[in-house]
Amino acid sequence: MTNSTLAKLLLATTALHAAPLLAQQAPQQAQEAPAAQEAEPEDDVDVSAPGAGSFGSGDIVVIGRNIPNPIRATPSVVSLLSAADLSRTGEGDIAGALKRVTGLSVVGGKYVYVRGLGERYSLALLNGLPIPSPEPLKRVVPLDIFPTDLLASTLVQKSYTANYPGEFGGGVINLTTRAVPDEAFLNVSASVSGDTVTTGQLGYTYFGSRSDWTSFDSGTRSVPTPLKGALGAGKLIGISNYSLDELKTITASLSNARTNLIQRNDTIPANMSVGFTAGNAWDIGEDRLGFVLSANWSNNWQTKDGLQQTTLGISTDADGNEIVFPDQDYRFLSTENRIQLNGLLGIGYEFGESKLRFTNLYIRDVLKEARIQAGIDDVNVGEDPVNRNYTSWFERQLFSSSLVGEFRFGDLRLDVRGTYANSRRDSPYERVNSYRLDPVTNSYFNDLRTNGTSSTIAFSELSDNVWAGGVDLGYRLPTERPVSVSAGYAYTDNSRSASRRDFRYQSDGALPAGVSQQRPDYLLSDFNVYAYDIYISETSGAAGLAAYDAALTVHAGYGQVEAEVADGVKLTAGVRYEDGRQSVTPLDLFGTGAGQLLSSRIEADYWLPAGTLTWNFAEDMQLRLAASKTIARPQFRELAAQQYLDTDTDRTSFGNPYLVDSELLNFEARYEWYIGRDERFQLGGFYKKIDRPIEVVSFQQGGTLFTTFANAPEAELYGIEAEVQKYFHIADEGLFAGRRLFTTANYTFTNSKLKVGEGDTTRPVTGNGADAPASDYFVNGAPLTGQSDHVANFQIGFQHEDRLSEQTLMLTYASDRVSQRGPNGTPDLTERPGLRLDLVVREEIEIGSLPMEMKLEVRNITGTEFKEFQRLGDSIIYNNRYDVGTSFSFGLTAKF
Numbered sequence: 001m002t003n004s005t006l007a008k009l010l011l012a013t014t015a016l017h018a019a020p021l022l023a024q025q026a027p028q029q030a031q032e033a034p035a036a037q038e039a040e041p042e043d044d045v046d047v048s049a050p051g052a053g054s055f056g057s058g059d060i061v062v063i064g065r066n067i068p069n070p071i072r073a074t075p076s077v078v079s080l081l082s083a084a085d086l087s088r089t090g091e092g093d094i095a096g097a098l099k100r101v102t103g104l105s106v107v108g109g110k111y112v113y114v115r116g117l118g119e120r121y122s123l124a125l126l127n128g129l130p131i132p133s134p135e136p137l138k139r140v141v142p143l144d145i146f147p148t149d150l151l152a153s154t155l156v157q158k159s160y161t162a163n164y165p166g167e168f169g170g171g172v173i174n175l176t177t178r179a180v181p182d183e184a185f186l187n188v189s190a191s192v193s194g195d196t197v198t199t200g201q202l203g204y205t206y207f208g209s210r211s212d213w214t215s216f217d218s219g220t221r222s223v224p225t226p227l228k229g230a231l232g233a234g235k236l237i238g239i240s241n242y243s244l245d246e247l248k249t250i251t252a253s254l255s256n257a258r259t260n261l262i263q264r265n266d267t268i269p270a271n272m273s274v275g276f277t278a279g280n281a282w283d284i285g286e287d288r289l290g291f292v293l294s295a296n297w298s299n300n301w302q303t304k305d306g307l308q309q310t311t312l313g314i315s316t317d318a319d320g321n322e323i324v325f326p327d328q329d330y331r332f333l334s335t336e337n338r339i340q341l342n343g344l345l346g347i348g349y350e351f352g353e354s355k356l357r358f359t360n361l362y363i364r365d366v367l368k369e370a371r372i373q374a375g376i377d378d379v380n381v382g383e384d385p386v387n388r389n390y391t392s393w394f395e396r397q398l399f400s401s402s403l404v405g406e407f408r409f410g411d412l413r414l415d416v417r418g419t420y421a422n423s424r425r426d427s428p429y430e431r432v433n434s435y436r437l438d439p440v441t442n443s444y445f446n447d448l449r450t451n452g453t454s455s456t457i458a459f460s461e462l463s464d465n466v467w468a469g470g471v472d473l474g475y476r477l478p479t480e481r482p483v484s485v486s487a488g489y490a491y492t493d494n495s496r497s498a499s500r501r502d503f504r505y506q507s508d509g510a511l512p513a514g515v516s517q518q519r520p521d522y523l524l525s526d527f528n529v530y531a532y533d534i535y536i537s538e539t540s541g542a543a544g545l546a547a548y549d550a551a552l553t554v555h556a557g558y559g560q561v562e563a564e565v566a567d568g569v570k571l572t573a574g575v576r577y578e579d580g581r582q583s584v585t586p587l588d589l590f591g592t593g594a595g596q597l598l599s600s601r602i603e604a605d606y607w608l609p610a611g612t613l614t615w616n617f618a619e620d621m622q623l624r625l626a627a628s629k630t631i632a633r634p635q636f637r638e639l640a641a642q643q644y645l646d647t648d649t650d651r652t653s654f655g656n657p658y659l660v661d662s663e664l665l666n667f668e669a670r671y672e673w674y675i676g677r678d679e680r681f682q683l684g685g686f687y688k689k690i691d692r693p694i695e696v697v698s699f700q701q702g703g704t705l706f707t708t709f710a711n712a713p714e715a716e717l718y719g720i721e722a723e724v725q726k727y728f729h730i731a732d733e734g735l736f737a738g739r740r741l742f743t744t745a746n747y748t749f750t751n752s753k754l755k756v757g758e759g760d761t762t763r764p765v766t767g768n769g770a771d772a773p774a775s776d777y778f779v780n781g782a783p784l785t786g787q788s789d790h791v792a793n794f795q796i797g798f799q800h801e802d803r804l805s806e807q808t809l810m811l812t813y814a815s816d817r818v819s820q821r822g823p824n825g826t827p828d829l830t831e832r833p834g835l836r837l838d839l840v841v842r843e844e845i846e847i848g849s850l851p852m853e854m855k856l857e858v859r860n861i862t863g864t865e866f867k868e869f870q871r872l873g874d875s876i877i878y879n880n881r882y883d884v885g886t887s888f889s890f891g892l893t894a895k896f
Helices: 003-012 027-032 069-073 083-089 094-098 225-231 244-252 526-531
Strands: 078-082 104-107 111-114 122-126 151-157 171-177 185-195 203-205 263-265 271-284 287-310 314-316 322-324 328-351 354-377 386-409 412-438 443-445 454-476 483-507 534-538 547-566 569-587 600-618 621-632 644-646 651-653 662-676 679-691 694-701 704-711 714-729 739-755 790-800 805-814 817-820 829-831 834-847 850-859 866-872 875-882 887-895
Touching: 078 083, 083 151, 094 151, 111 122, 185 850, 203 328, 203 354, 225 244, 244 526, 244 534, 322 866, 322 875, 526 534, 739 805
Parallel strands: 122 171, 651 704
Antiparallel strands: 078 151, 104 111, 151 171, 185 271, 185 887, 203 263, 271 287, 287 328, 287 875, 314 322, 328 354, 354 386, 386 412, 412 443, 412 454, 454 483, 483 534, 483 547, 547 569, 569 600, 600 621, 621 662, 644 651, 662 679, 679 714, 694 704, 714 739, 739 790, 790 805, 805 834, 817 829, 829 866, 834 850, 850 887, 866 875
């Protein structure tokens, strides 16, 4: 197979549902400019996404000659990161790499927001197929679990086309795994890294099990037999259903010191990772068979030292000014040990212009945390300080197996896709111990009954399964002007089972003072359990919502036409019909009948039209106009009334079974100028109207701040985005010979606001299904949560034109964004991402005759803190504030 044939085949697999109809100009144009028929080198980017595929891109004659093929082929507004682009960012995961894409911001290091819309409006696909989320609070996949070296490309499409699923609010992120390599290779890599806040500094750890470093527990956290039997008995585990002796037996069976005792570590170790990627391919006649195999392991540490404050209402200072004052004020120090293990096996077979790809992906991501929090809880405890310690072990795991066939028969295109994917999240032994200071003895105590004292333990499990498939058929009509028609069917069945069992330690009588002052593992030791009648009592079933089942089934079909309606003008228009059935059903584990009225079921079908007009008015310029209708469904967790601690924010959250789907109208215009190869300037504007957007709301119950969800009446969002990328040749001789200066910058301005009028209503979870005034929960004109008005990225660096040698400075900025509505009329919680400066240096060297890639990274050179706050007048409280530090990483990859 020749290189040009392979390049064309790779472009054919882009499957962007976009025959390059602009490319085929009238015959007389081709005759008038024969010199322009010399094709530029193809862009060798492998993308596999829904649709019937491209009809080839080698027919450009005059118009569009300088427009990159993947961009030229798609009728939509896209950003495409190739494997080389991903390497240049130096990021280890795809969430980090996407921070550099115009209009994208990453929240919490893993959730991608497109143009300020929340993560619920971003759709993630793997090889054009859905993937389940291992997060109980999200339906979208946290993209930090995908290492960049497993991927051939990442495509971000911001304007909707009918071949994609209808849940397309801000955009779709399609990840394409590696398939058939060009030649045999073996890369072995290792890296070491650390940061100024964590590495070699004070942190907290707990033992757990000896095999924690592998990401697998050796049995320490297994549910013991007595508790396992009680969990399956269908009875609330408590004194009303079990004898005291039975409860003490269950309690004593729990792992104690290994999961409960936090220890100081004065020198937190450095991060490290090792991995390999290998591949090979064989010619079988004119066909080609190949595989890619990859495995990686990493062990990372992060310490956070900062403030956590909460206000439950607006106060007044001595001058009568309204202020926010911390009713709960804590200092905290936590250390997270994150262990990741992932593997990929991809097998590809190319025959003619067709391709089969069989992809198996396994990702395991474990977070082990130890945290101590000390301060004042004026609401629940009063003036006496409290000290709380937390230990946890969160296992996230994703397995995906997919088979994709992309068949090309001249003017006929057929794509067939199918997948099974499973994600799991297990969290055994989530432990919290709370001690209160006794001012008389000046010592902390936990008697398991006084306000401010308690010991709790929780076990939670979640499993998501996705079966999905689709077929797409496209045909290029034998007309004078290029016209193609396509149609397809897609099916998705997503099911979830989730359970959370919460327990509180209690004592049958008052504990002696000496016992209540013991450290947690002594306090809850087997000796004390039997000597002082300490037992666990279940608190998870009070509302009958310890577990739930959820399901989403979608049948969809679409039709689409692409036609060159005039010289250089292409119209892509289609409509998608989508029928969805979504349900969340609480399970009554204890036969009480409670919670069954909180089941939710949404059955709705939609017609979703989409159209894009592309005018290629010069050989290096084009203008796009797009309009569409899309939807956003509530996430399972947003519908489930089960309480959950959101570990990203340390807030208790539960869903709202009265939520309904959101509908979006999307409009976009974009000018694109491709100055030269790898050089471009783009300027666009967009507008979205969202009917019944889902927003995060907060309220106080007792002394606890809860977060939940509700449909706001309406929202509008508009903005502009600009991007420029340019290379400059420096010198033919001297120090910079053979190098070019690389610069790229992008900026997005977004303005959003909720629209809440008189008479508008919403249906909160606290209203038992009754409508309530929307103004009680939303402020007219307030911005959408998660939306930064300004997002900017700037990169500048040197690249060698003949070998791997890159030095890149990357500057990112995002302005303040609302993370959550404030409770009880207090100001919204605001996150300040701020300005960050990174440096990435990549250099190819040789040790003996072995080529190696060396990579040096310096992240957050500016030392930007994480800040989330509420401000009112001159007063401010910090809901979360901690130092991130500057990180350093050095890695080597040997290329055999």
